[in-house]
Amino acid sequence: MNTREYLELASTKQVSPDELYRFMATQVPELAVLYQVTEGSKKPFLAKGNAPDRRYVVAFSDAEASAVVKVDYPEYMKREEEAALPFLLKAFRSDAEGIVLNPGLPSRLFLNKGYLKELIREYAAEQLAKMPGPWVPTMEQNVLLVEYEKGQYTVAVYLREEDAGAVTQKSGGKPVQRTWSEVLERCRQLGADAPYFHYGLPEQIPFTKEQATRLFASVQPKQVTETPSKTENITPQQRPIDPDVAAGLKKLEKATIEGQGMGNGWEVCRAMAELRRIWVVVDPEGNMVILAGQDQSPIVDFFTSEVHANRLIAEARQKNPNLPAMTPRLISTKKLYRALAPRKPIVWINRGSPEAWTSIMGDTLPYVLQLMGQLQGESV
Known part of the structure; x- marks a missing residue:
């Protein structure tokens, strides 16, 4: 079945929009486009829609189909065959209502911007799947x-x-x-x-x-089996997490994700201030472990989940296999913040994870303590 026959089926709703998109993305790599050329500029032909003020960009499924268009001054008309996806993107970003395929033929089909966007997505999926990555x-x-x-x-x-x-x-x-x-x-x-x-x-x-x-068809995930370290004698915390704490940790993670690395500082600090407990890495005696420093300032690592904490532990142990035993633990925030604030540390949340967030400067914990005082109605 050729493209014009398929478009006729689509125009009479004998195939679904998704079937049409898939057909075009795989079978119609190019479209024939007509341009009006004047004084060095060219504009695509537009066709009227159902309403007087609506215009649609004209395109044809093939060069032969475009021959149906006759004009009084052919010297001002130019036919071009263009890669479908770039043309569709230009049409979508224009002021037109959408595109009309094969006007003047039984296979004429109007696609408003809602349908056009879905067609673009299908073409994009087809093209991106052939790339090593986006x-x-x-x-x-x-x-x-x-x-x-x-x-x-x-x-x-x-x-x-x-x-x-x-x-x-x-x-x-x-x-x-x-x-x-x-x-x-x-x-x-x-x-x-x-x-x-x-x-x-x-x-x-x-x-x-x-x-x-x-x-993702070309991606072959590898099966990874983790072998526990024989020197790791600390049993991870198994007690269920209080629902309020879990909700607070989720709110903090959402704020860090929205921060994209360093932004959204106010929301991150507020979420930290509202938390009663937070994940940190501790040694066998239960003392918080400082794993890094920056410009003579200590880096303190907080985590929104045990998984994030274990990821950083694994990364640190890979760099230095001789590190002592460490484990994630949920601990009280107020005492922790108070103990760390005078040192004005650099705060990292979920360091080692793609959504990690950092404060860059050392004033984060003093500010969080100030917010805690305001939220709790007390002097911290």
């Missing part, structure tokens, strides 16, 4: 995460370096081409089914779970 806005090692549902985050991915670069001009960082295995791992950590296409651009839309399966 472009992702990145600050240090932290990738751009976006909230696709309340409290649910995923990775933002882009087709071209320029597209990701347009977003980093606002969010900071720089475009980095990541592998699909990196994106898959991060999505799994976040509990997300799929990455988000072109977040921050007009055509932004999350990929579907089915599209994500195709994007």
Whole structure:
């Protein structure tokens, strides 16, 4: 079945929109486009929609189909065959209501911007699946995460370096081409089914779970079996976490994710102030372990989960196998903050994880203590 026949079926609703998108993304790599050329500029032909003030960008499934268009001054008309996806993106970002395929033929089909966005997503999934990985806005090692549902985050991915670069001009960082295995791992950590296409651009839309399966098809996750260290004699905390504490830890993690590495400081500090207990790394005597320093200032590591803490322990032990036994532990925040604040340490939350957050300066804990006093109505 050729493209025009398939478009006829779509125009009479004999195939679903998803079937149409899949057909076009796999069978129609190029579209024939007509331009009006005047004084060195060219504009795509527009067609009227159902309402007088609505205009649709004209495109054809093939060059032969475009021959149906006749004009009085052919010297001002130019036919071009263009790669479908870049053209569709230009049409979507224009002021037009959408596109019309094959006007003047039985296969004519209008696609408003809602349908056009879904068609673009399918073309993008097809193209991205053939790439080693997408472009992702990145600050240090932290990738751009976006909230696709309340409290649910995923990775933002882009087709071209320029597209990701347009977003980093606002969010900071720089475009980095990541592998699909990196994106898959991060999505799994976040509990997300799929990455988000072109977040921050007009055509932004999350990929579907089915599209994500195709994007990650080349990724072969390795089975990793962890062998416990024979010198690790401390039993991890097994008691259930108080629901209020768990909710507070989740709120803190959300604030750090939204901070993208260093931002959102007020929300992070407030979440820290509201917490009654927080995860830290301790030695066998129960003393908090300081694992690093920066510019003569100690770094204190806080964590929103035992998993995050264990990740940093494993990383530290890999660098220095002779480190003493360490384990994560939930401890009271007020006493801890009070003990650490005079040293004005650099605060890290979930260091060693992709969503790690740092305060950079040493005034975080004094400020958190001040907030605690305000929240609890007492002098701290």
